[in-house]
Amino acid sequence: MSHWRLRFPTDTLHRAGLGSLLLLLLLLVSGSCTETVNFLTYEEEALGTSIGVLSHHILFNSQREVPGQFRLIKFNSSLIQVQEGDGQLTVGDAGLDPERLCGQDFDVVSFWQERFRLVHVEVEVRDVNHHAPRFPRAxxxxxxxxxxxxxxxxxxxxxxxxxxxxxxxxxxxxxxxxxxxxxxxxxxxxxxxxxxxxxxxxxxxxxxxxxxxxxxxxxxxxxxxxxxxxxxxxxxDANDHSPAFPQGAVAELAEDAPVSSLLLDLDAADPDEGPNGDVVFAFGSCTQPEARRLFRLDPRSGRLTLAGPVDYERQDTYELDVRAQDRGPGPRAATCKVIVRIRDVNDNAPDIAITPLAAPGAPVALPFAAAAAALGGADATSSTGPGTPEAGAISLVPEGAARESLVALVSTSDRDSGANGQVRCALYGHEHFRLQPAYAGSYLVVTAGSLDRERIAEYNLTPVAEERGAPPLRTVRPYLVRVSDENDNKPLFTRSVYEVSVREDNPPGAYLATVAARDPDLGRNGQVTYRLLEAEVGRAGGAVSTYVSLDPVTGELHARRCFDREEMAELRLGLEALDGGSPPLRGRAVVRLHVEDQNDHAPRLVTPPLVSDSAQAPLPRDAPLGYLLTRLQARDADQDLNAELTYIQLRSDCGPGALALHPATGELSLQCRLSPQPADPLTAAVVVRDGGRPAR
Structure with a gap:
């Protein structure tokens, strides 16, 4: 009969009764996310034979807590397979063999409602009597x-x-x-x-x-x-005395003892004389070949010495069958059992195995080689799959993972015994992760805080296992956790308001500006596209998209029409940047498009009114010097220098200096005395010029 550390024998559970069983299981799971479940099956069961259903044996805090998924870890699935839906255990392709399964157990992780539970499964496989005893010789x-x-x-x-x-x-x-x-x-x-x-x-x-x-x-x-x-x-017949051993001997040997160390000096007395009392020593037929290789028995002296290195962790006790026989006719013999006990020495450092895990809906934790290839990381040698303990494995954890999310299973062991084999484990590297005890020698790595890939993309953690020997040995195992991207950042424009200028009378299709938005997320979550927010354009009317176009990929703005500053001096555009996430996140900005003035309008005289490019102003005959004849007023639809007007008198038929024209105000005044005799009207030619280049 072979089993895996069975803790609840079947007959004990039946005698305890259902009520006692429920109470015992409640006490076991209280305050822990780990529980042990036991099953019984027989050797040579057919492929696919059901061993048991985990969901029928696990107690939950309420009837609404129903496991959503079971996952087998740290075990060869060709021997036993687990159904993810209800945790049904079935016989795998390799079948059940007590000799192969002896001393092993395995773990199953159960997930439900974003929670998890580690189930420690122990299966007793009872042997089938299909071999008869067989004597070496007939x-x-x-x-x-x-x-x-x-x-x-x-x-x-x-x-x-x-x-x-x-x-x-x-x-x-x-x-x-x-x-x-x-x-x-x-x-x-x-x-x-x-x-x-x-x-x-x-x-x-x-x-x-x-x-x-x-x-x-x-x-x-x-x-x-x-x-x-x-x-x-x-x-x-004959020889009537046998060699006589003292009572059986016990020898103790440290596992690091050097070869040729003396264990015992055996003595078998024979009172006969001559060949009848001449004793030779040899190992008996019951001495195992392994013991014959490790220990040497001198046939003449009976000295038992060490012939090869021993290992306490491999075997801690040897029983030697020593035979002493005299050399007389019809030799007589005696046997002595020698027990050799190996004393443990602290010669093994603790072992650490890290098994990346993943909750439903989260990225599957990858071994180092696969994750490095997927994320462009360093070289790696591992080719095992998720759920397999691997020294160089890494985990992928979503940056939106909740606190206490499951990351990995850390298993520790030490082949030494006593204090030399008692291991404690600690996790160093970052306060965002911590170790949570699972069961003897095993710990869960869980998140202890929120993760942000844009702030810290990966964590170099260091599990350290240390034994309690003197001096203690320790093992340090680097472990990498990479944070996978979530769409938690919206695109952000480089400016909230873009100031852009364009000259009026521009050709349609003219380049205006390029806007840019950045998104620190990865992949599609960080791919940004642009679009215009439609709106009516003030008094001019019409949609924004009829005035400008926006390239959704490059963010380039182009004019769709020719702008006229006198018609529209400024255009306000609303822009939106969207990432490729699902759902997408948005960022917004404003473009203020200023239409720059061009000198495309000539000045126009409005006062005094013109008739055929001429105007008249009354002049009294007794007008004094400096008399204001009229004030010329002109208008220019342009702006700034293009609308800065200067009044210039070109010529006058009444003689130089008779009339004076102020260049800025346009005031035309009399600068000479008039003759008392009637005379013809005074005439002057005047030009109004703007400040454009060239002027108009």
Missing amino acids: QIPLEVSEGAAVGTRIPLEVPVDEDVGANGLQSVRLAEPHSPFRVELQTRADGAQCADLVLLQELDRESQAAYNLELVAQDGGRPPRSATAALSVRVL
Whole structure:
């Protein structure tokens, strides 16, 4: 029988009753986001056979909390598969094998309503009895001296049974009920089995020189399977003393002991003389090949020394079967069991495994190679998929992730024992992330604050695992979290108001200006397009889009028509920038388009009124010097210098200096005395000129 650290045996749960079970489970999940669920199945179940449904075994705080998704992590899905909808566990493609699954467990993450729960699953796989015991040989010859003492033990070859647990080998016996022997099957400290033929009474070769017996090996299956072998025991004569070991020995060895270190100096006394008392040492048949490789037994002196390096984490106890035999005719032998215990040394640093995780709707956490390729990052070597622990993995977390969002599972372990194997873990790098204990040796990396990709695009975190040995060993594992973009920034124009000028009488299609908006988001979230906000144009009437055009990609403004400043001095345009997000975000700006004046209007005389480009003004004959004849007034539709007028007198037929024209005010005054005699009218030619270049 093989299982994965089963904590709730099935018969115990049935005896406890439903009420006690619910209370026990409530106590287990109280204050924790992790719980353990146990299932039972059998070896060689067909592909797709249901093992259990996780959603039927998990308690929730209310009836409305229904899991939305289950995800298998840290486990080979070819052995056991999980259905994401309800967490149904089924037999995978590789089938269930107790020998492969022994000592393993796995985790499932359950997500619901943006929350998560880590479910620790333990499955007991019961072995099927499909192998019978098998003796290494069908004929087993043995020899025993007639002087062997009652209780003498003769090692036998142990039958092999490939099943495990109760279906494995359970007994080896003799078919003959009244034999002077019996068979004892024992399980050693290191888990191996050995069988001895035990002498129950003294032998007399002269009365019976041989025994032909039948060995029967049987397993514990239902029904049991068995095998037989013929055992022939030959009784030897002479040599009546056997070597004698002291009581079984125990040796302790540090795992870092150098090769050739002495463990024991074995002694087996034999009171006989000559060859009958000359003892040689050797390992017995029950000594495992691994032990024979690691330990050396000197055949003459009995010195037991270390022949190869040992590792406490691989095996902490060895049981050696030492046989001492004299060299007399019909040699006699004795066996001694030597227990070698390996003492742990703090020679293993803690291990850290990081498994990126992702909640539903979030970007899937990628291994380092895939994420680096997707985001243009550094080189990487990992090619595993999401949910697989990987030293160089990174996580992608959306910048809009809520506090306490799940990022990764950090698992720690240490192969040493005691304080040398007790590991504590801490997370360094940034206060936006923290470690949350999950279960023994495992932690969840969760967000501890809001994330903003535009402020910090990636976080270099450092999980540190440290044991409690003296001195403590530690492991530092760099871990990268990258923040994926969310459309949380609207486009922003470089200016809120653009001041743009254009000369009147411009040609249609003339370039006016280029506007620009920036969006710090990535991809489509940061792609900006432009558009005009339609509005009616003041007194001139008509839509804005009939006056100017805006390129949606480049932001270039062009004139659609020829502008006339005298008709419209300024045009106010509303602009909008949209990003490519869903939904898109918008930013706005204003363009104030000023139409620059051109000298396209000549001055026009309005006072005095003209008739055929002439005007008359009365002049009394007794008018004094400086008499104001008239004030010329002209208008110019242009502006500024183009409308700055100057009055110029070209000629006068009444003599130079008779009339004076003020160049700025246009006042025409008399500058001479008139003759008392009637005379012809005084005439003068006047020009009004603006300040344009060229003037008009």
